[in-house]
Amino acid sequence: MKRLITETDQAFERMLLRSARLDVAPENGAREAMEALAAAATRLPTVDVGPPPLDAGQLIAKRLGTLGAWKWLGAGVVLGGFAGAGAMAIHRSPPSPSIAATLAVDAPRGAPVVRAPAESFPEPSPAPPAAAISSPAAIPPSAPRFRAPAVPATSTSNVAEAPSQAVTEGLSTLKAEAAAIDRARRALASGSPGQAIELLDRYERESPTHVLAPDAWALRIQAEKARGNDVVAKRLAEKFLSQYPSDPHAERVRRVLLGQ
């Protein structure tokens, strides 16, 4: 079948169809997309909160906060139980005849995560100084515009302290959503699962796209578990696994189900 633009005898239709060629992506769009994904990958949850005592949880958060985000993101790699002095078990999805099959994890275990090329987001840590988070320098001048979910304003703990509006302005939606989940993750890592849940509630209410909903859900399961709500955590975990059986978080959620 030929295209309409070559078949129609209507000059007006041809003109309309020809005008579609003017739709051109912004020159720096691909670069900004890569930056946004890098920043989001760096910020998403890698903390494993379970039975370990708070100190250990804080240690885990500190050590895992910057680990292998790209690996987690792309290849279904999840961070396993964190036992002892930083030993990690890395589980990978079964190899498939896909692009992922070429994604051999060539970084050494525990290698630092690939950073966003033009971003310098603060290291996730249990209690980052507010100034570090809100530094305007963390925002590249060319960052895409922002439509972020509202920032939690009722936080009483510095671990979940919301960055100032100046920080979130200029971030893309993806970055902003990742930042919102990162705040919940840090609250959980610092031993405040209730606050983490509040932040996740807020994310779910106010996120414009919910593109990170699976991440928020997985984190909520961990938070409920940490709060001692095993029944709730189990129910959420079962639902999660039925909906996202091959999600990068699935392995971690299964461990929650198993009580590990």
Added chain:
Amino acid sequence: MRVETALRALIDAHYASIWRLLRRYGVTEDKTDDAAQEVFWIAARRLSDIKPGSESAFLYGIAIRVAARARREREPRRVESAALETFADDKPSAENLVDERRARELLNRVLDSMEEKLREVFVLFELEEIEIPMIAEILAIPVGTVGSRLRRAREEFSAIAKRVRAQLSFPGGRR
């Protein structure tokens, strides 16, 4: 190859076409960058599901769903005549007809006026110049369905285009 490298390659190869597709599926210009990032973010989560050689189809499928959601979230679809009146009123018709940029704006409004399922097929075939079997794969529908929707889409496009042209020729005629 690292995940980052693979993802970068995916973005480099497909960002422009995904951005364009989102626009043609009705994502407003100010939201297209975000929507494109969302497409690649979703793809990044599912890299292991992408079959070699099917990257475009995979990304297009995601883009169509992201665009559909973006359209639902934006203001209610404008009624064709109201949109066209706005277009027709602010410039002389002759100038409208020769201004390619405005023609693109008009095209988007015509596409906005089309039934969603017909628009999907129309955009992929007529504007993205994708062949019918691949469209069937992207939309997960039979090839025959693509063909029938395309015929209906052309009819609808032509009918709307005729109305648009008539209205541009007589901007005040419908009021």
